[in-house]
Amino acid sequence: MTKPSRQKLYTEQDRDNIRWFWRNYLKDKTPKLFLVLGMILIQGLVYQQFLSMTESGLRVIFESGQARDLAMVCVVVFFLFAVRGLMSYLVPLVAVRVTNQAVYEMRRDLIGHLMALDLAYFERTKSGEIIQRLVTQTQSLGMFVGMASANALRDAVTVVIVSGYLIWKNPILFATAVVVLPFIIWVMNYVSDRVKTAQGEAETALGNYMNGIEETVNGMRTVKIASQEQVEADRLMTGTGAIRDLMNRVQITQALVMPSIDLSSAFVYVLVIGGGGYMVLSPDFDVDGAGIITFLLGMVMVFDPARLLAQFFGTVQSNLVLLDRIRNLYRETPTIKDTEGATADFDTAADITLDNVHFAYDPEQPLFKGLSMTFGGGKVSAIVGATGSGKTTILSLLSRLYDVEGGEIRFGDTPLRELQVAALRGAFSVVAQDIVIFNASIWDNIRYVNPEASEDQIWQAAEDAEIADLIRQRGGAPVGPKGAQLSGGQKQRIAIARAFLRDAPILLLDEATSALDQATEERIKSALDRLTKGKTTIVVAHRLSSISDADRIFVLEAGQLVEQGQHEALLAENGLYAQLYKAQKKGYDGG
Structure with missing residues (x-):
């Protein structure tokens, strides 16, 4: 039996679709996007400063420092998290407005393009498919580009900044901790490949399902007269079952991500506790208990957003499918249009x-x-x-x-x-x-x-x-x-x-x-x-x-x-x- 060929994670078509979306709906919003990026960077720096202040606070405790110093650490930590909380409010506020405007503009362009298409297109295309593109797919894509992408960027910035701080503090211990990285990358590739295939099938099934609902509703007079309610119910339930099974495939595959990350995290924590404890006990390393506790806390801060980031990459493939479906409508071009030099003047009373x-x-x-x-x-x-x-x-x-x-x-x-x-x-x-x-x-x-x-x-x-x-x-x-x-x-x-x-x-x-x-x-x-x-x-x-x-x-x-x-x-x-x-x-x- 021939093994099916594995799809590329990001095809040239995917990259072209992303460039198209950026060029048409996000590029002109660059100042606001930079504002979002700036606020996200502040969130990441807050975590880095929190780790630094935590280590200082622990040393005050372990080294019998002044209560005033400890109080000052607590005040600074509270201020840092107040700043992060403010950024957590402002980031989605700006991001959602940007993406809602992008979705509005995309729907505006889709409607305009749709109105320009030939009658033949509407005669061969299911209305449920058109409705799906204009309503559900554009909205889902907007939610992904807005909240999901902003949160993923925040998580990525947190991982990079905190990891950079941990490398600076203890490069040997950090290098030990990232040995599981190749395994995580393999899991993500495995999941993304299967999600992309299943999502495409699910979108097709959903389009057919919506079209079936429309046909049933429009033909309800005939359904009632012919006493075919059960037949129509069975037909719609068949479509419902197909969507359920396909979405189960998508979600079961995505569900592999989190336990994989959890097991990897557990392995890393064991390495950090064991390796870090050895460094504290050994006179060969300039590491104390406060440093190891702070490092362990930093790893928690890395792996929690890393888990969310892994989930995000699991949904990227689904949304690339949506983006391609939406853009497919633009690939339909009208053949009936004005020729060069066409005139508006003609004799309407002529033969x-x-x-x-x-x-x-x-x-x-x-x-x-x-x-x-x-x-x-x-x-x-x-x-x-x-x-x-x-x-x-x-x-x-x-x-x-x-x-x-x-x-x-x-x-x-x-x-x-x-x-x-x-x-x-x-x-x-x-x-x-x-x-x-x-x-x-x-x-x-x-x-x-x-x-x-x-x-x-x-x-x-x-x-x-x-x-x-x-x-x-x-x-x-x-x-x-x-x-x-x-x-x-x-x-x-x-x-x-x-x-x-x-x-x-x-x-x-x-x-x-x-x-x-x-x-x-x-x-x-x-x-x-x-x-x-x-x-x-x-x-x-x-x-x-x-x-x-x-x-x-x-x-x-x-x-x-x-x-x-x-x-x-x-x-x-x-x-x-x-x-x-x-x-x-x-x-x-x-x-």
Whole structure:
């Protein structure tokens, strides 16, 4: 059986991630970090002075000195520890503020980067994974960089300063005491190697677990109707068990550190007591009892922070995993962005042309292979076809949520790629199937697309979309997560009200009335007519009766344009459109 290769303790990727974090979030805070370092150095010097004063106090006692001298030693020791106590308060105070600001800036940058990523990223990435990076991983990393690192630096400074003092006092005894150092280093390497692997697996399992919770909560209606509560509970408990087992591996491995340090400490204390006692008893060494007691106390001061320092290095690998996971988000780069020299000026009333367009979600299954069609400027065009024929994809390509892989889309004579993305999307109002409703009032949900709109404008949009009465009934009450307290028709009327309020020159209606009953659809048909007047309107419709008066109807089948024309002409051709229309009419008439 081949033994798995051992990972490097700090890979080049780890070092690069640390440099990235320092450069972007800590470097500008250097003055405050130096302040923290200065206060930590004071803490270390206090311990060194405490040892010196302790030795002086012991000599006063052993050599029958004056009580006044002993009192003075006690006063100085108390003052030293008061200084250390003050530093112990100020260090975390400053360190936490620095790291909280760093976490804030990192989240700000993550959110900004996230908003710039392509739609395709969100379609392939679990939302639980994104939430985990933005919330738990950044917070855990901040706590580590702040309190944990400040405490570790304090412990390291204490070890160095006190060790230096002990070496100065008795280099032979100190050299004897550090014989266990290679063993401690070996234990730390062993633990770090295994912690890093287990932590990576634990983070992946936690991301999957959070995603599972979100899926269960979002799908609770289906879960309840299908009586699958136990199935979902079992699924979540399986994830809970996996996280438990992985965290057990991490913590059991880390638990090896402390007993190893304790056994090493015991070995060292025996050496110091035995070797130091021999030095006191032997006339060959200039060592007295006060010196040995002080040295032993100094070793306690070294090993206690050394224990904490060992624990810190055990968690470094875990946090390097977190840092790499967070930075991975930055390695995702948007492909849909402004080209060099892109313009914001284009004729929004011009014809929109798809010229020999090729596009595929999956390279193995191309959707469009040379699709060409023209939507008349200022006119109503409709796209119909079976599910999966590419109707909604055309709207996504027009608004550049995806880029075409071949061919070209033009607004008048201006190619789509030569337009600034913000200016292009600012020219659209969209009423889509997947309506985003926030847990706020209906009023706020409408205002979302135009925060600067006046009250009169919002009321007019609500009246036009036939939802003003519902606003009066509900007032400022939130509509629940994802609009859970609203019907499908009410959600779509919010989307239509948004389109009225945005009042963009190009209107995209993607199944805009699919959730409306026939009576409501008739009520707002006149409003939709007003909304589309003078605008270039592209309608994706399943209910063919709703687009019978369109200026041009395009019929798609499996990504190919098979028919186009006006309603009556297409019926006369008796092709696919006529078949779809007759099948729907029969379905409605037959109930």
